Amino acid sequence: MYHPLPRIEIDLAKLTANARLVVDMCRACGISVLGVTKACAGSLQVAQAMLTGGVEMVADSRLENLARLRSSGISPLLQLRLPMISRVDECVAIADISLNSEPTVIAALGEAAHRLGRAHGVVLMVDLGDRREGVAPDDAVELALQAAETRGIEFLGFGTNLTCFGGIIPTRRNLGQLVEIAERFRARSGHPVQVVSGGNSSSLPLVMEGEVPAGVNQLRVGEGILLGRETIRRSVLPGAYQDVFSLVGEVIECLEKPSLPCGEVGEDAFGCVPEFSDRGHRWRAIVALGRQDVLVEGLEPADPGMEILGASSDHLIIDVTEAEQRPHVGEEVRLRIVDYAALLTAMTSPYVTKCYVGEETGYRLDLWSRLPEVSVFEHRDRGPDAASADYRA
Ligand SMILES: *Cc1c(COP(=O)(O)O)cnc(C)c1O
Numbered sequence: 001m002y003h004p005l006p007r008i009e010i011d012l013a014k015l016t017a018n019a020r021l022v023v024d025m026c027r028a029c030g031i032s033v034l035g036v037t038k039a040c041a042g043s044l045q046v047a048q049a050m051l052t053g054g055v056e057m058v059a060d061s062r063l064e065n066l067a068r069l070r071s072s073g074i075s076p077l078l079q080l081r082l083p084m085i086s087r088v089d090e091c092v093a094i095a096d097i098s099l100n101s102e103p104t105v106i107a108a109l110g111e112a113a114h115r116l117g118r119a120h121g122v123v124l125m126v127d128l129g130d131r132r133e134g135v136a137p138d139d140a141v142e143l144a145l146q147a148a149e150t151r152g153i154e155f156l157g158f159g160t161n162l163t164c165f166g167g168i169i170p171t172r173r174n175l176g177q178l179v180e181i182a183e184r185f186r187a188r189s190g191h192p193v194q195v196v197s198g199g200n201s202s203s204l205p206l207v208m209e210g211e212v213p214a215g216v217n218q219l220r221v222g223e224g225i226l227l228g229r230e231t232i233r234r235s236v237l238p239g240a241y242q243d244v245f246s247l248v249g250e251v252i253e254c255l256e257k258p259s260l261p262c263g264e265v266g267e268d269a270f271g272c273v274p275e276f277s278d279r280g281h282r283w284r285a286i287v288a289l290g291r292q293d294v295l296v297e298g299l300e301p302a303d304p305g306m307e308i309l310g311a312s313s314d315h316l317i318i319d320v321t322e323a324e325q326r327p328h329v330g331e332e333v334r335l336r337i338v339d340y341a342a343l344l345t346a347m348t349s350p351y352v353t354k355c356y357v358g359e360e361t362g363y364r365l366d367l368w369s370r371l372p373e374v375s376v377f378e379h380r381d382r383g384p385d386a387a388s389a390d391y392r393a
Pocket residue numbers: 036038061080081099161199200201202220221222223224231
């Protein structure tokens with residue numbers, strides 16, 4: 001089968017094993033895991049591999065990704081990013097649950113859900129210090145009571161997100177605050193709290209130390225499963241694979257050249273003034289991929305003797321003088337994807353063919369295609385499952 005290069009190779013067996021490892025580790029602490037697919041553009045195969053590994057549900061930030069998953073039969077689904085009020089109808093039609101912090105948006109979701117004859121699950125996000133999404137801890141119980149009273153809304157519980165914007169580390173103390181809030185809500189309302197969602201992959205070290213406060217019963221994990229690392233210090237999760245993803249490109253030139261550029265120095269293609277040290281003549285390969293395909297800083301050559309020198313939009317320059325196998329023009333070079341930004345860019349670049357190891361087919365993302373043509377407003381009189389049935393079609 002012909003796959004245009006560059007291609008990203010995704011090892012689903014390793015991915016499933018990583019999901020199982022994280023799920024088992026969390027289960028031992030009474031925590032269930034949502035598998036986060038947003039770094040993989042909501043890939044169906046990635047979602048399925050995570051589900052096979054035992055995650056309870058799939059979660060993604062974007063409605064476009066969730067819509068594709070839903071139309072392939074995956075549900076329930078959770079929207080991670082706070083819904084846009086301009087798209088609450090789509091959110092309700094596509095996602096079963098969303099994370100929220102704005103009362104006006106929750107009210108709009110409730111109205112949309114009621115109109116569509118369904119209930120939309122809401123988790124209220126609390127900002128425990130990271131300063132991305134979430135309400136102040138002091139306001140959480142009051143806002144939750146309000147959400148629980150909203151027609152069309154099923155209030156499920158509380159969540160937090162840490163180590164994303166402010167770099168704040170999850171601790172017994174800040175996660176304990178979330179449990180306290182849930183406890184106060186239960187006492188005030190008499191309603192049980194189904195979900196206390198204690199963060200993302202940065203909470204995994206706490207899980208491994210057995211230090212997650214009792215009461216936290218869910219984590220939303222992307223990077224931990226995909227790259228096999230926690231995200232506070234990026235140390236590996238023992239037993240997890242770090243090589244689920246690799247990027248393969250073709251050598252379009254391999255020549256021996258002086259290591260120093262020659263001539264007057266101005267700015268490079270990205271407005272930086274490059275600096276070089278003189279290492280004499282070196283063998284350099286140009287691989288046909290660049291910044292339009294991937295954030296090259298997150299790549300590591302599989303051949304330890306190769307060294308990435310830099311990249312422009314479409315060219316990756318590698319010093320191959322000490323390579324175990326110096327590549328010839330037309331040959332492939334394999335690069336491991338070792339960080340989240342590199343993974344995200346490769347999976348969302350329409351120039352990169354997505355290939356699942358062991359499968360014959362590959363595909364390129366058509367990012368410019370629109371959502372499935374569904375006007376959610378047409379479903380008002382057609383019963384609760386009409387909208388989702390159309391997304392499945
Ligand atoms: C992306 C995201 C996650 C998953 O983060 P990882 O670091 O990949 O585990 C969890 N929750 C929210 C709200 C997110 O946006």
